[in-house]
Amino acid sequence: MLGALRRNKRDARARNDGDADRPSRASLDAQRVQVALPKADDCIMYGELKRQIGDSQHRWNVREVRLTSYAISFGKPGSEHLLDMIPLHEVSSITFQDTTRRGSRMSQRGSLKKSFRRVPSTDSYSFDVDEEDLTFVINPIRNGYNLGRACVLRAETSDSFYQWVSCIEAQVNRARKEFRRRQNQTVFKKYQVKLRAPYESNLVKLVMAATISAAFITSLLDAEFAPEDNTELREAINALETSFTVFFTVDLLTNMYANWSRWFFANPWNMLDLLVVVISVTSEFINNLPSVALFRILRIFRIAKIFRC
Structure with missing residues (x-):
């Protein structure tokens, strides 16, 4: 989703700084491809906030705001279409809008409880304190997705x-920590993560189960017929x-790499x-190794491992 919108916005930044939610080329492109807001059940927090339009202190739009672990997304109330988003790892700071404290960082922080995941809508309360005290600014980095354009938001209550x-x-x-961790990953770690998902897929599990069954049947045939050396069997x-x-x-080597x-x-x-693998490999170089057949038959127990995972 971020990649698709980033490509749209790359061509749509010949805008003036007037309207934060004006239907720009980026937003129109996003609507054409019908980029959706994150589902509420997947959000850490969601609700309605007012968003300032441009630099005007008197022009605000109510927006549905949804916070996930990777971005804060905006849409119109009652709509599931995405209007805009801010990648969280690109946020440089969160500041007050209050002119007496402009540019100062938030010094008071609260704790979020699960019961507050859905924040009351903007129609639920009337202001009982100065609106400027309930306004905050999300400041993205200049060379990021939002090109440094600040997002000014206003809540309805001090609790919200x-x-x-x-x-x-x-x-x-x-x-930020997750982004730095990913950026600092070694080549070993990057390919390890890429390999782990397909290795643990159901298709690979079925192939492994079929191969183990074939190996088990082969071991049983060897024990049943006990063919002599130099025969075709x-x-x-x-x-x-x-x-x-x-x-x-x-x-085994793939498993070790994917889960090392x-x-x-x-x-x-x-x-x-x-x-089992070490004994099997050793038996290829040492003839008449004792108990090799028994350990090969033990492979069948790996099926229990495969379908247990």
Whole structure:
């Protein structure tokens, strides 16, 4: 979603700074592709706030505001279409709008309780304090998605004000840390994350289960017929066993890379995999290794591991 809107906004910044919600080329492009607001159930906090239009102190629009772990999104009340968004890791600061404290950072922070996840709408209260005291500004970085354009928001009550500001600040801090962590990832870590999802997919699990079953049947045939050396059946079984050993060795190495290191060694099923593969590989170089057939049959227990995960 961020990537699609970023491409739209890249072509649509020949705007004047007058209207924060004016239907710019970016917003029209976003509506054409029907970019939706995050679902309320996926939000950390959501509700209605007033958003200042341009630099006018008297022009405000009510906006549906939804806060997730990665962005704060804006839409019209009653609509699920996204008008604008601010990536949280690009927020440089949150400041008061009050002219006596302009530019000062929020010094009072509240704690957000789960019961306050849905903040009352702007129609629920009348102002009982100075509106300027309930106004705050989200300041994005200049070279980011919003090109440094400040977003001025106003709450209806002091409770709503502190809930929004404290929660946004908390999520901004988390998003910054996560962004820095991702930026500082080594090549090893980046490909490890990319490999983990497909490795743990249902398709890979089915392929593994089928291969383990085939290896188990091959081991049973070997034990039942006990073919003599230099016969066609013995050569066929040896070829199959070698193929299974190579397959399971590749699987083990993939598993070690995708889950290295704590998650791999903390799983006892992985230790069984490691034992069976090591013995199988050793048997390829040492003839008549005792108990090899037994350990190969133990592979069948890996099916329990696969469908247990």
